[in-house]
Amino acid sequence: MPAELPLDPAVVAQARRLAAKAAQPVVDLARSHTTVSVERATLRLAGLTGADPDGIPWVNRLADAVQAQVGIEHGIALPVFHALKDFPDLDRLAHAAAADGVRFALPTGNDARAARERAQAAVQQGFDRIDRSRGRRDQLVAEIGDPSQRPWIYLIVATGDIYEDIPQAQAAAKAGADVIAVIRSTGQSLLDYVPEGATREGFAGTYATGENFRLMRAALDETSREVGRYIRLTNYASGLCMPEIAALAGMHRLDMMLNDSMYGILFRDINPIRTFVDQRFSRQVHARAGIIINTGEDNYLTTADAVEAAHTVTVSQLLNERFAHEAGLPDPLLGLGHAFEINPEVPESFRLELAHALLARQLFPDAPLKWMPPTKHMTGDVFRGNLLDGFFNLAGVMTGQSILLVGMMTEAVVTPWLSDRDIALQNVRYVLSACAGLAEDFHPPKDGFIANRANQVLGEAVELLGKIVDDGLLNAIADGTFGIMKRPADGGRGLDGVAQRAPDYWNPAAEELDRTSPDQDAAPKEAAR
Amino acid sequence: MSRIVRPYGDTTGDGMVQLSFTLPVPHDKRAEGAALQLAAKMGLDGAMLVHAKPIGDGYTFFVVYGASTHLVNLDEVKVVEKDYPHLSPKEVNDAIRERLGRKLCVVGACIGTDAHTVGIDAILNIKGVAGEKGLEYYRELRVVNLGAQVAVPDLVNRAVDEEADAVLVSQVVTQKDAHLHNTREMAAAFREALPPGRRPLLVVGGPRFDEGAANDLGVDRIFTRGTTPSDVASYLVHRLVTSRETAA
Numbered sequence: 001m002p003a004e005l006p007l008d009p010a011v012v013a014q015a016r017r018l019a020a021k022a023a024q025p026v027v028d029l030a031r032s033h034t035t036v037s038v039e040r041a042t043l044r045l046a047g048l049t050g051a052d053p054d055g056i057p058w059v060n061r062l063a064d065a066v067q068a069q070v071g072i073e074h075g076i077a078l079p080v081f082h083a084l085k086d087f088p089d090l091d092r093l094a095h096a097a098a099a100d101g102v103r104f105a106l107p108t109g110n111d112a113r114a115a116r117e118r119a120q121a122a123v124q125q126g127f128d129r130i131d132r133s134r135g136r137r138d139q140l141v142a143e144i145g146d147p148s149q150r151p152w153i154y155l156i157v158a159t160g161d162i163y164e165d166i167p168q169a170q171a172a173a174k175a176g177a178d179v180i181a182v183i184r185s186t187g188q189s190l191l192d193y194v195p196e197g198a199t200r201e202g203f204a205g206t207y208a209t210g211e212n213f214r215l216m217r218a219a220l221d222e223t224s225r226e227v228g229r230y231i232r233l234t235n236y237a238s239g240l241c242m243p244e245i246a247a248l249a250g251m252h253r254l255d256m257m258l259n260d261s262m263y264g265i266l267f268r269d270i271n272p273i274r275t276f277v278d279q280r281f282s283r284q285v286h287a288r289a290g291i292i293i294n295t296g297e298d299n300y301l302t303t304a305d306a307v308e309a310a311h312t313v314t315v316s317q318l319l320n321e322r323f324a325h326e327a328g329l330p331d332p333l334l335g336l337g338h339a340f341e342i343n344p345e346v347p348e349s350f351r352l353e354l355a356h357a358l359l360a361r362q363l364f365p366d367a368p369l370k371w372m373p374p375t376k377h378m379t380g381d382v383f384r385g386n387l388l389d390g391f392f393n394l395a396g397v398m399t400g401q402s403i404l405l406v407g408m409m410t411e412a413v414v415t416p417w418l419s420d421r422d423i424a425l426q427n428v429r430y431v432l433s434a435c436a437g438l439a440e441d442f443h444p445p446k447d448g449f450i451a452n453r454a455n456q457v458l459g460e461a462v463e464l465l466g467k468i469v470d471d472g473l474l475n476a477i478a479d480g481t482f483g484i485m486k487r488p489a490d491g492g493r494g495l496d497g498v499a500q501r502a503p504d505y506w507n508p509a510a511e512e513l514d515r516t517s518p519d520q521d522a523a524p525k526e527a528a529r
Numbered sequence: 530m531s532r533i534v535r536p537y538g539d540t541t542g543d544g545m546v547q548l549s550f551t552l553p554v555p556h557d558k559r560a561e562g563a564a565l566q567l568a569a570k571m572g573l574d575g576a577m578l579v580h581a582k583p584i585g586d587g588y589t590f591f592v593v594y595g596a597s598t599h600l601v602n603l604d605e606v607k608v609v610e611k612d613y614p615h616l617s618p619k620e621v622n623d624a625i626r627e628r629l630g631r632k633l634c635v636v637g638a639c640i641g642t643d644a645h646t647v648g649i650d651a652i653l654n655i656k657g658v659a660g661e662k663g664l665e666y667y668r669e670l671r672v673v674n675l676g677a678q679v680a681v682p683d684l685v686n687r688a689v690d691e692e693a694d695a696v697l698v699s700q701v702v703t704q705k706d707a708h709l710h711n712t713r714e715m716a717a718a719f720r721e722a723l724p725p726g727r728r729p730l731l732v733v734g735g736p737r738f739d740e741g742a743a744n745d746l747g748v749d750r751i752f753t754r755g756t757t758p759s760d761v762a763s764y765l766v767h768r769l770v771t772s773r774e775t776a777a
Binding site: 376 | 582676705754
């Protein structure tokens, strides 16, 4: 059990109330809009795969044709499944639509009823796949087992070539990694389609595709049996195709997904409304699939100062929690992020880090918190970097963090070498073993530096949440409250793929998810799936 | 005083260096011999293998110490010397106000797919870096920070609209030489869009650039690791205010 801070429960409750209030207008916005990616994700759940000779997926070609003819504001399921009556399958329909050979229309009466039934049956097959994947994960974890220690050790591979990633990931698992993340190619988040098939070239990462997901998961299943613990696989449900990637992840049994409510807005300049709509749908899919989300609070500290902006991390965690609960994600699937990014030249920086890490631990006791290593103050001095990573590991153990992303002393120099990874894992293993039960002995005094600092950050977070409630979250984002980035609601990429839902909007996937992923703050826990 | 130097361990002239590397062979006697042979070929005399550790299947990591047999003549080392005086923020502001008579406009961006704004933000954001405030802090500078992943044509258009005196571009992602391609593309786009007299000063920065490659890349100046906002501000004043005046 990590140490307990003397936080005032009334202040904590107030923080959550304010977060819920700040989130509500955005939730309303998300519920009243749809996006091209939400609609395409629905087609993916219905089983449409593959791409045209230029590599543009058929889900894009079909959705684009419907958008051009009848728009997406009614949902594209009815026009698509009405048109399907004249075609043997979605593939053939998509090919014809791409050749401009299909007239789409909103069906009415019996036609609408028939289209609705066809759509529901098709999408249900996607949900069945997701449910089977979840069941299979539960079964494998029961058979093979979880890692014996907390935190779980999280390692990144990123070669650009899935067939190179696979042996690297397997080697990393054998060297002690419990979670493998395959970093995506730079810029994938700004592609308005999901590439198809196995890919062998990427920039600073490997494309997220359904086939790459399948290949890596199969390889790690093999390794899991060898090493005697279930190795989890992580990718990124972010960027313009967040809902589709979430659907692919659910169907291909990924175990964790990076999925932050605001990252795309702040760091990729994706339109805020597009992001919040896509976010909600993708989180509902993750809830259905039993996927642990990882939020991206660590990123704010790479642009803002980690001491001055500590409370913005807390605010973002509370907002991420509320958005996640609303989308049906229970606490055990809530990998809220935070990071060890205070300038090591700041006096008492380690005590400050402990205070921030304990605050997060205590605010979210049932969430698998993700502890991110130093990056901003890694200078290329690999010797000092290794020491800093050691302190990062120590803070993680002392404060009971759940998922520890392994820091590399060559951060900011090269993508990790084989030896860098080995040295970094050695560092983690040493600290985890030397300090295994240290949390038990670590009780900072109730009126000491750490307790006072944690209370100060919580107080500043409550103050900022109050301001956000008054100004509106979208305005706060526009004003540069998070990570110093200023992002107005009518700017950014992907706005042309957003539509307000018409009164007759219908989407069988959204309907199913609203039914099966209830708001965790409204429903008692046992009512959750 | 000798201008010829060797590495220094704990005695002048001992030439001692440390080295670490991985060989794609399993750890055994032959692997250790291979590591020492490599060290000898790299010019290490009397190399000592102080650490050897197997990594995964078929790889071994080594740490080697030895005396370098190479010498360096300091007179033959070529560097880009700082060819402008270093100014404080106040001196920068005074120079612009008194001698330019208007605000100096700087447009900054990360171009291409690079989303790492840490470099451009360190130089431009008022927050700054290394205890120095960024260029936004300078009263006589007007800073337009376009942020991440800006397309080159958008950067050119904005620079034209703002009548920018200087364009600052930061490039952190270097996979497949993306930083070099992007910089060349940007320089070409400005050459195409504007005649020489009206082109803004083009400045790029990033940890993996070679300071001497400015001509090759078609830009006016390259800044690398360790650059602070006042370095950039001093350079801008030197090129756009002081030296232009003497030339005129």
